[in-house]
Amino acid sequence: MAVSIVMPALEMAQETGKIISWLKKEGEPIAKGDPIAEIETDKVVLEVEATADGVLAGVTASAGDVIQVGKIIAWIVAPGEQPPLESQSTAPAARTMTATAVAPSSVPRTSPASETREVKASPKARRMAKELGVDLTKIHGTGPGGVISGEDVEAAAKAPQPAAAAPLPSGTPALSSIARLMAERTTQSWTTAPHFFLVREIDASALIAAREKHGKLITHTDLLVAIVARALAKHPKMNASWTGSAIQFNSNVNISIAIAVKDGVVGAVIPDADKSSLTAISAKRRDLAERARAGRLHPPDVTGGTFTISNLGMFGVDAFSAIITPPQAAVLAVGRIADRVVPVNGLIGIRPILTMTLSSDHRVVDGAQAAAFLKDVAEALNAGESSLRS
Numbered sequence: 001m002a003v004s005i006v007m008p009a010l011e012m013a014q015e016t017g018k019i020i021s022w023l024k025k026e027g028e029p030i031a032k033g034d035p036i037a038e039i040e041t042d043k044v045v046l047e048v049e050a051t052a053d054g055v056l057a058g059v060t061a062s063a064g065d066v067i068q069v070g071k072i073i074a075w076i077v078a079p080g081e082q083p084p085l086e087s088q089s090t091a092p093a094a095r096t097m098t099a100t101a102v103a104p105s106s107v108p109r110t111s112p113a114s115e116t117r118e119v120k121a122s123p124k125a126r127r128m129a130k131e132l133g134v135d136l137t138k139i140h141g142t143g144p145g146g147v148i149s150g151e152d153v154e155a156a157a158k159a160p161q162p163a164a165a166a167p168l169p170s171g172t173p174a175l176s177s178i179a180r181l182m183a184e185r186t187t188q189s190w191t192t193a194p195h196f197f198l199v200r201e202i203d204a205s206a207l208i209a210a211r212e213k214h215g216k217l218i219t220h221t222d223l224l225v226a227i228v229a230r231a232l233a234k235h236p237k238m239n240a241s242w243t244g245s246a247i248q249f250n251s252n253v254n255i256s257i258a259i260a261v262k263d264g265v266v267g268a269v270i271p272d273a274d275k276s277s278l279t280a281i282s283a284k285r286r287d288l289a290e291r292a293r294a295g296r297l298h299p300p301d302v303t304g305g306t307f308t309i310s311n312l313g314m315f316g317v318d319a320f321s322a323i324i325t326p327p328q329a330a331v332l333a334v335g336r337i338a339d340r341v342v343p344v345n346g347l348i349g350i351r352p353i354l355t356m357t358l359s360s361d362h363r364v365v366d367g368a369q370a371a372a373f374l375k376d377v378a379e380a381l382n383a384g385e386s387s388l389r390s
Contacts, residue, residue, distance in 0.1 A: 058083030
């Protein structure tokens, strides 16, 4: 029996998707789970996998086509079977409009003033200007009546030349789907969600010790995911979502990690992070990061996130405030770990300090609830890996 392949939709508002490429050819045998096409949605570039064994047939879209969500783009049929007739009546895909760069206007080689100005220079000055490549029209002579002398030319040749300004890109570059979505979603979140921010500094000695214990297998982000996920399980409002008119409590703790990709940032999701081991979290995070940067994420990889962690510490950022990802209630922004002079048991000491900034949606949580959650996270980080066994 023929199985349809449709343009997928993610959980966020999405009307269309773009075919990047077909990884299988029409008429080629495919197995369930085989990647058959690359799709660019409003959120990410991902692979569409075959949901059955068979032969790829009835392909109705080409690379570069923009297709409405839910539209059939191909079929999986049995050998010798023909795709259903409705695939032939599918409306043609809308082609992506290519932005045409505006040609820069021609620039005159010399300014009107330089064309009309009469140059007064001695024969020696003219000869030297030619040899040294100096423009006489840009020199003001110091000789009688403003005549340019050989000394004027020599001085101009030795004077430091201003660096040429880098040419600006011509036209208006088109935004990718991911960049466009980032612009839309951050604007929507910032203008509709009443953000408030809490900042907490912690001694990261225990966090560093836990990281060094595992070597390169575990990162600070892995430890943060594990600790934050367990704290979220104790603070369900921080793990909730705003539906537009009410608070929705989420039964799963799914941590979304902000990953920088070309043209933007993708939130890749580690599901059930509160129940996952540190090793499992690390393996999942590495896999998501590699596939995100290669444009090989699948729909389940970027959907269902209930809380986001954005770590910019590796870029040397001390602290920052992040914008909440709708419909989530909060995002934790993590800066770098830096040595600072702090009081230690009444004395002056140096400790590695980590700064965290919690952005929360006041429609879902209040200041006291967010502060209690951040306090638990800070105490767990101070305890290090031992907090994961409690």
